[in-house]
Amino acid sequence: MTKEIDTGVFLPVGRHGWVHSVNAPAAEDASYARVLRVVQAAESIGFDFVLSPSIWxxxxxxSQHWGDVLESLTTSAALLQATAQIKVYSTAHMTVFPPATIAKMVATMDQIAPGRAGLNVVTGPSYLDLAHIGLWNDDLAHDERYDMGDEWISVVKRLWTEEVVDHKGRFFETLEGTMGPKPAVMPRLINAGASPRGFRFAAENCDVAFISAGDDPAAIETARRGKEIARDLGRDGFATYGVVSLIPAATDEEADARLDHFNAGVDLECLDDIEAGYSQNRNRAALSDASTSLSGGVERSCVLPGTMVGSYETLARRLATAITEGDLDGLMVMVPDYVEDLDGLARHTFPLLPDLGIHHRVAVQPG
Ligand SMILES: Cc1cc2nc3c(=O)[nH]c(=O)nc-3n(C[C@H](O)[C@H](O)[C@H](O)COP(=O)(O)O)c2cc1C
Known part of the structure; x- marks a missing residue:
């Protein structure tokens, strides 16, 4: 079976990206200058999109992990202006912003770069991430946050497409609401809900769902099941993109040594703090295991569960298995050093994928 995939980069808008270690590459300092360089590099080697998360x-x-972090929507607007082809997906917490504010901002981004703005909508699984600055809404249980999301997204879509929007719902109200300009192209809507309720939200309301990419039977089964749920809902065009953290090197031994070096400086206080972020959520019982999967807090390792470590060739083989077996339509990567590692992957891993049945647009330009 051959697959044509979209490829993307999960941007390091927070210091040290997703490596929780005092030995994480210092280059990922979460400055705008660095993120811009990463995005320009990603664009020049043919990645289709970048996604900037919303972290507070x-x-x-x-390690002062995420001690500095750029705001997602303003960063994305600047990145759209600074690029020519790559799609830039920003992230908004539906529990923080009223729908009209984000509808307006994303419609404005569509003016900056027609057809290239997209939106990742999240409910926010971490209490600590939001509560310290008064952004946590404690009235809503986990699944209710997605009920609110259903209504939120419906108001956004209506403001993007209808002349006058009268809406009176459980959470939001508009009164002869108007909004212009309308986006020329409907912005791509994305969600990464990992719980059954979260995935249903994505399949019913969005164009793309992010799913942990893996070549183990459990990850493959989860990915395939996601596709089936979307199909059962009649969402044939719905896409599933795998998200994966990679530690590449020339050889398997060198890749293991990189991980060992990062783990020698693992920031246990940071991992405890991440775990506290979830456990202080009084609705923790409703959180799926996957809710914490981006935190690294589940294992005492400085990298995320499911991180693929290996030579460029090993990674090509493992990624091809994850994509083919999981029936994924796209792949979004995280790496320790976003300029050096993306370049290495583009030179040595992505060129191996077509022979493994995976077609993509990543290619290092000669010269
Ligand atoms: C690729 C990806 C990006 C995410 N981006 C954010 C983000 O920017 N902000 C955030 O609070 N949560 C983010 N999340 C968390 C998810 O939106 C979701 O809450 C989490 O996977 C748990 O699923 P659940 O909400 O269905 O329990 C992200 C997750 C993934 C896999």
Missing amino acids: RGRKGP
């Missing part, structure tokens, strides 16, 4: 708090601990 740094972690405790000596």
